[in-house]
Amino acid sequence: MQGHRFVADRMIGRLARMLRLLGYDTVYQPELNPVELAELARREGRIILTRGDTRQRFPGATNVFSVRSEYPPEQLREVVEEFSLDPKSGLWTRCTVCNGCISPVAKEEIKGQVKPKVYEIYSEFYRCAGCGRVYWHGSHVERILKNLSLVLGRKL
Numbered sequence: 001m002q003g004h005r006f007v008a009d010r011m012i013g014r015l016a017r018m019l020r021l022l023g024y025d026t027v028y029q030p031e032l033n034p035v036e037l038a039e040l041a042r043r044e045g046r047i048i049l050t051r052g053d054t055r056q057r058f059p060g061a062t063n064v065f066s067v068r069s070e071y072p073p074e075q076l077r078e079v080v081e082e083f084s085l086d087p088k089s090g091l092w093t094r095c096t097v098c099n100g101c102i103s104p105v106a107k108e109e110i111k112g113q114v115k116p117k118v119y120e121i122y123s124e125f126y127r128c129a130g131c132g133r134v135y136w137h138g139s140h141v142e143r144i145l146k147n148l149s150l151v152l153g154r155k156l
């Protein structure tokens with residue numbers, strides 16, 4: 001299980017997606033204003049991730065972390081270090097689009113839901129329990145992992 005749960009402020013959507021990629025439960029609802037966002041964080045025991053002056057934006061909130069970098073991969077590194085996150089154990093367990101959990105699914109079950117070429121080439125498929133999106137283990141996965149490894153300075 002991944003210990004920390006987050007809610008990402010509207011300006012750091014890409015960071016939210018990267019945290020989901022590592023398996024961390026991260027709410028991202030850009031339509032929420034700071035007051036609503038702080039209320040959600042308090043209610044669900046989530047850490048608020050933001051950028052800029054937290055005291056002005058979230059007065060009184062205690063569980064806030066403000067990233068310094070403007071560059072999402074660098075922001076990810078800041079969060080991983082600050083909370084000693086494990087970037088490996090939850091990798092590919094969460095949907096980057098909706099934050100739902102993804103799990104392996106039999107190849108036959110997703111026939112017709114991916115392009116015929118993809119169905120033909122790949123054998124490992126996953127499906128999101130939240131939005132139904134189908135993922136597969138392709139070359140893009142290796143590329144993303146390589147980039148993440150570079151950013152975090154360790155092998156994934």
Ligand SMILES: [Zn+2]
Binds near residue numbers: 095097131
């Ligand atoms: Zn999903």
